[in-house]
Amino acid sequence: MRRGVVEGVTVLIAGVVAFPLYWMVLTALKPADEVISANPRPWTLTPTFDSFVRALTVQSFGRYLVNSLVVALAVVLLSLLISFLAATALTRFRFRSRTTLLVMLLVVQMVPVEALTIPLFFVMQSVRDVAPAFGLNHLGSLVLVHLAFSLPFAIWMLRGFVAAVPVELEEAATLDGASRVRFLWQVLFPLVAPGLVATSVLSFIHAWNDFLFAKTFIISAAENQTLPLALQVFVKPDQNDWGAIMAGSTLMTVPVLVFFVVVQRRLVAGLAGAVKS
Amino acid sequence: MTDVHLDPRPATGARARPEAPRAPRWKRRKSDGPIAFAYLAPALLVLVGLMGYPIYQLVLISLFDYGQEQVSGGAPLVFLGLDNYTRLLGDPKFWTVLAQTVGFAAVCVVGTLLVGAALAVLATRVRTWARMTLFLAALGAWATPTVAGSTIWLFLFDANFGFVNELLGTTGFSWTYDRWTAFGLVAAEVVWCSFPFVMVTLYAGIKSIPGEVLEAAALDGASTFRTARSVILPLLRPLLVVVTIQSIIWDFKVFTQIYIMTNGGGIAGRNLVLNVYAYQQAFAASEYGLGATIGVVMTVLLLLITLGYLRALRKSGEEL
Numbered sequence: 001m002r003r004g005v006v007e008g009v010t011v012l013i014a015g016v017v018a019f020p021l022y023w024m025v026l027t028a029l030k031p032a033d034e035v036i037s038a039n040p041r042p043w044t045l046t047p048t049f050d051s052f053v054r055a056l057t058v059q060s061f062g063r064y065l066v067n068s069l070v071v072a073l074a075v076v077l078l079s080l081l082i083s084f085l086a087a088t089a090l091t092r093f094r095f096r097s098r099t100t101l102l103v104m105l106l107v108v109q110m111v112p113v114e115a116l117t118i119p120l121f122f123v124m125q126s127v128r129d130v131a132p133a134f135g136l137n138h139l140g141s142l143v144l145v146h147l148a149f150s151l152p153f154a155i156w157m158l159r160g161f162v163a164a165v166p167v168e169l170e171e172a173a174t175l176d177g178a179s180r181v182r183f184l185w186q187v188l189f190p191l192v193a194p195g196l197v198a199t200s201v202l203s204f205i206h207a208w209n210d211f212l213f214a215k216t217f218i219i220s221a222a223e224n225q226t227l228p229l230a231l232q233v234f235v236k237p238d239q240n241d242w243g244a245i246m247a248g249s250t251l252m253t254v255p256v257l258v259f260f261v262v263v264q265r266r267l268v269a270g271l272a273g274a275v276k277s
Numbered sequence: 278m279t280d281v282h283l284d285p286r287p288a289t290g291a292r293a294r295p296e297a298p299r300a301p302r303w304k305r306r307k308s309d310g311p312i313a314f315a316y317l318a319p320a321l322l323v324l325v326g327l328m329g330y331p332i333y334q335l336v337l338i339s340l341f342d343y344g345q346e347q348v349s350g351g352a353p354l355v356f357l358g359l360d361n362y363t364r365l366l367g368d369p370k371f372w373t374v375l376a377q378t379v380g381f382a383a384v385c386v387v388g389t390l391l392v393g394a395a396l397a398v399l400a401t402r403v404r405t406w407a408r409m410t411l412f413l414a415a416l417g418a419w420a421t422p423t424v425a426g427s428t429i430w431l432f433l434f435d436a437n438f439g440f441v442n443e444l445l446g447t448t449g450f451s452w453t454y455d456r457w458t459a460f461g462l463v464a465a466e467v468v469w470c471s472f473p474f475v476m477v478t479l480y481a482g483i484k485s486i487p488g489e490v491l492e493a494a495a496l497d498g499a500s501t502f503r504t505a506r507s508v509i510l511p512l513l514r515p516l517l518v519v520v521t522i523q524s525i526i527w528d529f530k531v532f533t534q535i536y537i538m539t540n541g542g543g544i545a546g547r548n549l550v551l552n553v554y555a556y557q558q559a560f561a562a563s564e565y566g567l568g569a570t571i572g573v574v575m576t577v578l579l580l581l582i583t584l585g586y587l588r589a590l591r592k593s594g595e596e597l
Contacts, residue, residue: 007407010399014407017469018414020429021421023440027432038448040440082319089316093309101317108328110583112530114552115572118559119334120327148327151320209422211533216560228424232537242432249425256420264416267477 024253027246028052035243051243052251055234061248063223064230069255071139071226072207075146076200079154083199084192086151087158088184092170102159105152113149117216120145124217137221145213150203157202161195162188197266201259208256227252332576339573343566361570370546371554371571378529378550381460385528388468390521393475398505400480401491412477419473427537430466453539456547463538463548467531475520482516483509518590522583529579532556551575 027035029047034040055061090102121136127144128135135141165188173183189196211228218224231252234245260267339361346352365371396415400408421429434441436451452458486509494504510517532552539548542557549557551571559568 007403010403010407010411014411014414017418020433021417023433024429036438038437040438040443085316086320089313093313095310095313110526110579111576112579114530114532115576116331116335118565118569118572119331119338123331144327148323151323211424231424245428249428252425253421256422257417260416260420
């Protein structure tokens with residue numbers, strides 16, 4: 001009986017938490033006149049995809065969606081590879097500056113990335129002269145900064161997972177004649193999969209969510225903008241196209257939601273594992 | 278010096294025993310330096326180039342009069358020394374923004390931790406179906422991109438078409454106009470999108486507490502609150518440290534929410550926080566030197582807060 005009440009409260013809270021998302025999808029599906037009604041109803045009897053069509057055609061959201069995907073996936077792949085190698089080195093090898101490096105990785109996470117926007121802007125300006133694809137106004141610049149900012153956390157997190165793999169496994173693999181490289185990729189890599197999933201979710205979200213760097217670096221190349229910026233195009237001082245904004249927000253949120261639901265179990269396992277270690 | 282990685286066999290067993298540095302074999306073994314460096318090289322390259330060097334540059338820029346003319350090469354760079362710092366610290370606006378930043382972050386951190394912890398405990402007390410409902414909703418809030426989340430909340434609280442005003446019967450009321458309601462709205466959005474991390478992490482932590490301990494508390498007739506305070510909390514302290522530090526770091530440098538929801542820092546800059554202030558100074562006012570100075574001050578503050586928190590914990594006998 002009491003449990004029923006607690007569960008009722010739980011579901012109510014879940015409803016409140018999910019409500020903004022419901023409102024987003026609902027508004028995206030409402031016809032234009034219902035969206036700008038002074039007495040908004042929490043349902044609609046005449047759902048329409050007009051707002052989605054407007055978002056996709058007028059603002060070519062599709063293009064920005066692809067840009068965002070390219071950046072986020074590139075960051076995830078690169079950071080997985082690089083942080084796995086670094087985490088292995090930091091847990092499995094002994095060398096002089098190991099502890100110093102670990103402390104530096106921790107400290108660097110506290111540096112507000114936003115404060116680095118100014119110098120990074122100038123860095124990207126110089127990169128453009130050497131390698132245009134990775135400099136100002138190009139998606140590569142976003143890949144680079146997000147890679148840099150996701151690495152310290154990813155390495156720190158993966159360390160725990162690599163350390164948790166019993167050393168005996170490596171010994172056994174070596175006895176069986178497996179080379180070190182083979183052991184690394186065929187034994188160790190799959191074993192730390194939960195950690196890899198958790199770190200890739202976090203780096204994906206970082207890159208996907210980024211507004212500041214996209215706003216600062218992609219200044220005069222509209223075709224290279226990412227979703228968070230494109231969404232802002234609809235926001236006008238007096239006449240917001242809320243229907244299109246919410247349709248755009250929906251398009252932007254759905255891929256992350258799908259990603260989250262797919263990896264949900266592993267994500268929780270990953271967070272718990274990282275925390276335990 | 279022989280390269281360790283050319284002949285891995287003799288060293289493998291010892292090398293792979295990092296948690297037992299006193300094992301006799303480790304003492305006889307050579308350092309893994311060269312191969313470790315090879316594994317670390319890509320990470321170091323990225324981190325030095327895109328974090329180390331920019332940090333150095335940030336400090337450097339803050340010592341110069343660095344405006345639009347200097348950027349375009351039209352005027353020579355003037356070394357100011359600490360002038361930017363004295364100018365900033367002498368500006369009353371800076372102190373207002375600083376106080377706002379700290380207050381805003383504190384509210385967000387406390388709110389996030391309270392909501393996250395309370396819901397984590399709640400999740401342990403209900404059956405799977407109710408817990409899954411809560412987790413799915415939280416997952417949704419967590420997964421919502423910051424820009425989208427900010428925009429949705431803005432629309433929910435919109436003066437003319439917002440559902441919340443309709444509910445409250447306050448149609449026409451602008452939440453973003455007044456300084457405090459604007460901050461409150463942004464804080465609510467920040468808590469909404471960041472409590473799931475705390476909740477999921479703490480839930481995983483609570484789940485790792487042996488069931489007998491909780492059963493004993495329940496048998497003794499302990500209330501939810503009592504169980505949380507006297508049993509779960511002490512066991513979760515190390516975990517709480519992690520989520521608190523993360524929250525401090527995140528909330529102290531909220532940018533996107535403030536920028537979007539208050540349209541770049543509120544009317545007449547009433548809702549500025551250090552981050553947005555630095556950005557506006559640098560990129561809107563082309564005062565890169567002053568912007569960098571704010572960035573340095575912010576970095577130092579964040580380091581001090583985090584280190585101070587860690588020290589306080591160590592003093593209270595907590596190990597990390």
